[in-house]
Amino acid sequence: MPLFLDPEQEMLADTVRPFIAETAPVAHLRSLRDAGEPAGFSREVWQGFAEMGFTGVLVDEAHGGLGLGHVEAGIVLEEIGRNLTPSPFLGTAVGAVEALRQADEAMQVAWLPGIVRGEVVAGLALDESARHRPERVALKAERHGNTFRLSGAKQFVPFGHEADLLIVSARTSGSEADEEGVTLFALPRTQAGVTVSAQRLADSSMAARVALDGVELDGSAVIGEVDGGRAVLDRVLSCVRAGAASEMQGVAEGASAMTLDYLKQRRQFGRVIGSYQALQHRAAHLYSELEVARAATLKAQQSLDAGSDTADREASVAKAMAGMASGLAVREAVQMHGGIGMTDEYDIGFFMKRQRVLAEMFGDTDYHADRLARMEGY
Amino acid sequence: MPLFLDPEQEMLADTVRPFIAETAPVAHLRSLRDAGEPAGFSREVWQGFAEMGFTGVLVDEAHGGLGLGHVEAGIVLEEIGRNLTPSPFLGTAVGAVEALRQADEAMQVAWLPGIVRGEVVAGLALDESARHRPERVALKAERHGNTFRLSGAKQFVPFGHEADLLIVSARTSGSEADEEGVTLFALPRTQAGVTVSAQRLADSSMAARVALDGVELDGSAVIGEVDGGRAVLDRVLSCVRAGAASEMQGVAEGASAMTLDYLKQRRQFGRVIGSYQALQHRAAHLYSELEVARAATLKAQQSLDAGSDTADREASVAKAMAGMASGLAVREAVQMHGGIGMTDEYDIGFFMKRQRVLAEMFGDTDYHADRLARMEGY
């Protein structure tokens, strides 16, 4: 498969791009933010996404979705990023759907059509500390017959307070750092014993802390096999990492485009500042970095779609590389905008804030560089 | 003490600078290199250094030296660096002298006057692997009464094949990684059982591998206390690290000066290339980095002279910072020179080679950054 979008994918991009730019541009984020909207995103926009089929991009046609792949999901995420659209897309349409695809038919029927129709929002409850360490699972699920009692806490669950469904990693045997003994559950947020408290983040999105106090679920809530959740978890993580890389790519491209425009307009000392060679070289370097990140992300997504066993490593490479490139993009954007870029009135700061949140989500560059090193045995 | 050279130190610099520039400029290195001189340095130049008092800069006046400090030694080293003078100064006049200053009077009388007169060259035999790990000492010194039998090997001993005296760290008790149980010896190179093989390095200097096969020394060869060599070793290392930072500073300043000249002369696309803003910003950034490195090195040397207990940490900071700054300096120098900088005929490549050797010597930036982290408890 050549490493560029095929004609159908290009067509999808041509549809997605104007739709999101019109429905949920940066001004949409600003108005939600100014209104202090407690959801942190718009259900109406989400419904619009559903009508376009986006929410079901990864859902197979049998369950009402488009039956497409991670490359296509990445196309949507890139536009979400470019427009800074506050959206539970990554957690729901990529993370939760990917988890549910590993579940039995009953569970798929229970949840997927709702996601496709835009009625269900999902949150990934995988982290237990402020730093991404999903391989450590302490939240306990004690089994009594066909019942599991879940107790423990998760944090940094994007839009978890609004989620209808939580995908929760829990320990059914062994201890915190063990490879085996992890089970994934599909947990309705309204279940008794679930407490969710939302936190506003720097980018004005919302993330939740989730506390489970003896929450009871039966076996039908188990995704995949009991004690065999690690493989599902790893797959879900690879998918959302690649997805977050796409969203960061969009954020970076959006910030860069604004900055290039600014460089071509703003005059100082009698010249357009974009004519200064020092800025030109930095802009050219940044462009190159972003192209590299784009290739790495597309590579990971193609591999995820092809079921290649290099996909896991490639997703870490993509997340790490996109983190570096997009971090550079927003820092250069703010610096090159000068004073005006520091004002809340101007949009460029929003890009910096969203990039930071996405860079942290599902592991930052440091985490993934270390992970890559461990994978490669050093 | 203000953090700049005092008038006497400035005067010393004013003396050292023209002397070394005339006696041993870069052309001197080139001629030694072209001749394939097996010593790797000139005894004549060394004698000239002695006549100027440089070799005894750290030796107290009672033993015929100038009785000055590490700031002054750094002044000499900076000019050695600027002129790429191949010289055993760092190992002899800083490392060995500092070790001998911790020894008893008899040993001082035995070696210091010879160093002052330029008759004795010394080598530091502290490393046992290709990577600087002086805290690991496996070379064994077995005690029998007042006799020690030394067996083992050292490497990366600058000019060790020409050294009259080797300062050797050896293990008198405990095992390789133990803090205690290290003893420092003053070992005449001609002692039976010592085998020295010299290697030419990239900068055309020479470093030796030293093999000791049952070398016998009596107690008078012990520097400081038996099993108590760690403190002496640490002090010696701090001193040569700060010294190497000074030498790197000189290398970097020499390379930068050549490059600035080139930027002001070389024309391309109808303009002097130094007028291109991208190069100007890089040159300005480099200048700033070198100023930081200079301050860090001077700080360490002042502290070494004052006996401050922060000197050890500061020496690591200086070595690490000077390594970064001078590495940037030589890379920028070669790149900005373009094709001509790649030719052997032009001098700039020599600066890159010498910087690399000095950067490695007594621990590179990675080593010292890690050391700093451990010192500060993380």
Place this chain on the structure above:
Amino acid sequence: MADDLEQFRRETRAWLEENCPPEMREPMRSEKDVCWGGRTWTFQSEAQRRWLAVMAERCWTVPDWPREYGGGGLSPAEAKVLRQEIASLGCRKPLESFGISMLGPALLKYGTEKQRLEHLPKIARGEIRWCQGYSEPNAGSDLASLATRAEDRGDHFLVNGQKVWTSYADQADWIFCLVRTDAAAKQRGISFLLFDMETPGVSTKPIRLISGNSPFCETFFDDVVVPKDQVLGAVNDGWSVAKYLLGHEREMISGMGGRALGPSLPERALRRAGRDAEGRLDDPVLRARIALFEVRSHAFAAMSERFMDRLKAGSVHPAQASMMKYLGTELNKDRHELLMAAGGSEALEWESEASHGGAAARAWLRSKANSIEGGTSEIQLNIIAKRILELPEA
């Protein structure tokens, strides 16, 4: 001499130990702990009030200014000892002040005796808080295209125009301000005025930043009357005063790159990330990045010490202030990037109590202005290239 200094050190330490309230020896937690003084200042605590009072009485808010203007009259060596002792006891700065760090040196160099006697003692005691009016909407880094004009009306100037990025203009008592007194000349037609912010015609409007805070204002002048004896330096020579003062501003801002207030970066990172089995920070790549940063940070602290020492000795190239500004601000930005990385998702919180109202994220965003305010990093690099390295114009 050295003995005198030792005695001074002992006395200083004893005095500080006796007079600095314990609360004023705790690390500052945020910008809110800074004492700025001025007519309308509300002290955050009795300790803060007392600490300023005793230091002002001893004239140690400005230890090296001459005694006749409210300064401590200390020698450079004594002033350094005082700084060291303050640092070693961890005493907070009794007074943060643009009057001290910026205007004061310019008044000492360019002020008339009357101006010095009027303004310096009030600055030293923290009675008058100053702000700086340089930048304008269309003159960011490019001060020569300044448009705020001051018309000569005989005994006074009539000032009209607008400033931006005026730090804390809404809380300041007086402003020092660049205005155009000759429309024909570029840099030669600028003058340096001092006036009360309560003068009729002066108004301010805070600018909300990406950090959510508003440390800067837009400041408007509408027929503001300024008596002529409130020009600092010669009319049309404000540029010289401004340049001199910018050097001091850069110094101050560059200071942020040094060892910052409160717990060190490694300490903060350890709190968040914990330790691995070998006791190392439990994120090996982050640890390495922090270690490499700390090398720079320690080295920059030495650089700052050296710069200050040479400044006092008068042996520093004036453009080195640009270097300090460049290095210090870039370092501070890097530091906040690492702090955010160390803090993980909790550092992203914006309003929660646990995050002290998003202190980490807001400080991180605030740091991005460091390399813009007081002349961008790009401007500083231009200055170094041209004035120190003597590289030619394009």
Place this chain on the structure above:
Amino acid sequence: MADDLEQFRRETRAWLEENCPPEMREPMRSEKDVCWGGRTWTFQSEAQRRWLAVMAERCWTVPDWPREYGGGGLSPAEAKVLRQEIASLGCRKPLESFGISMLGPALLKYGTEKQRLEHLPKIARGEIRWCQGYSEPNAGSDLASLATRAEDRGDHFLVNGQKVWTSYADQADWIFCLVRTDAAAKQRGISFLLFDMETPGVSTKPIRLISGNSPFCETFFDDVVVPKDQVLGAVNDGWSVAKYLLGHEREMISGMGGRALGPSLPERALRRAGRDAEGRLDDPVLRARIALFEVRSHAFAAMSERFMDRLKAGSVHPAQASMMKYLGTELNKDRHELLMAAGGSEALEWESEASHGGAAARAWLRSKANSIEGGTSEIQLNIIAKRILELPEA
């Protein structure tokens, strides 16, 4: 279609397994293992000779050139499969050649049928080794100020002048060369000539580099007679050919940034530094720097794949070759810096047997030329800024 490709993959793999000698599947240890071909080539081994012979016979030294010119005539998809299978078996390149990577594409685009038929098959079989004469002593990155002149003498040109940085000119059989055919015009007065290095008046002098090796020459032309049918493209339009070809050169050089020959950087580092108690590379800061580098290196490998795929599909912006060149060469320099750091003092050895005659240090120094030859990094950034980002001239 996909099935055909799968069959092609199986057949290709089987053929390679049968025909590629085992020695030619070992990683190259140094530049000495490269096969350049040409009239005077001495094969390093029988395996090297045989591997070139079988690949040339199958026309797979140039798998995607048309069959009539000695190429394999493969589709882009098939050519990619062949590359993948070669990579997966670790087969060495049978032939390294500027004829293949640079001149060939230009001949295909600009050559007359006669020129193509004369030169391309010999390039494909490795019979003629080409070198490139672009740079001159006073025209490094600035080709427009080219001075080597070719006077029109009716049926031939008379060439006089000097080139520098001619790769392996002393070992090449033919040269492709930029000369000035119109002194008045700048870029418009340049022509692209092909001629035999044995033509009277051609001489070469190797340039010793800082690595101690001499891969480049100065090349002198003294009344060299070149028949007029040896111009590639139109007279005075050599600039177009050169630009087209530079794109291909950049591609080739950028390839060096990818996964290099032989053991990976982490493997080499492990050999030198060993492991700590937790099995990690026993130098935590170096390990982190390597890990961050490996992220870039893997990502760049994807970038290279993408670039090649888009190039074959004709959908790449021409200036993207500059980006590849910039990224690939900078990455390769970084890689060698890390290799030197990992190697410690042993990597500094210059002549010893243990260091294979200073292989590490010499390769490190050699890598520094990557960002200079074929257009400096600065030139590439200029091109990206102007042609892709459309930033204005100063």
